[in-house]
Amino acid sequence: MNALATKEYKIAVLGSPGVGKSSICLQFSRNQFPENYEPAVADYYRKQVALDGDHITVHIIDTAGDDKSLSDFISQAHGFILVFDITRSNSLAELDYYHELIRKTKNCIEMPLILVGNKLDANNFRQVLHEHAQKVAIQWKCRFYELSAKNKTNLDLIFIESLRLIRQEFLKSRNGEIACCKCFIM
Helix, strand or coil: CCCCCCEEEEEEEECCCCCCHHHHHHHHHHCCCCCCCCCCCCEEEEEEEEECCEEEEEEEEECCCCCCCHHHHHHHCCEEEEEEECCCCHHHHCHHHHHHHHHHHHCCCCCCEEEEEECHHHHHHCCCCHHHHHHHHHHHCCEEEECECCCCECHHHHHHHHHHHHHHHHHHHHCCCCCCCCCCCC
């Protein structure tokens, strides 16, 4: 990308340990898929993307699942990707904690949020039904996608959609509409 990024947005990727957050972040930002990767601490990634004619730098916060600084990461972020593992039945229910923490930290009912079911490449071992996750997404008033970090199915889509949702939130703020209470423009 030759032009400098004109906008910068931060996306926090949250979910329980082992659902594939780091794989999603590494595959999107560096085109690498780690077969056996277990991060112990949060990590940051950055990538420049073109979005509808704009050049955007996306800062990705990989929260490593059980990090003690989650509230800090959440308060820094403009948007959120909540990840569960479609092959682990409890991983979707575990996202309730993260969703509630985001709502309390941001002091918002609705925010730029995408629910993601990872490991679509292991669909034969599915334990979370697509329909069940879709109901959670409707309840949370967010979008839902399934993806495979391993083979990149829908990988770029979730980040592009997240950036669009963040941009819409900023436009609401500029136009005087009700927007997420604690989002700010960098």
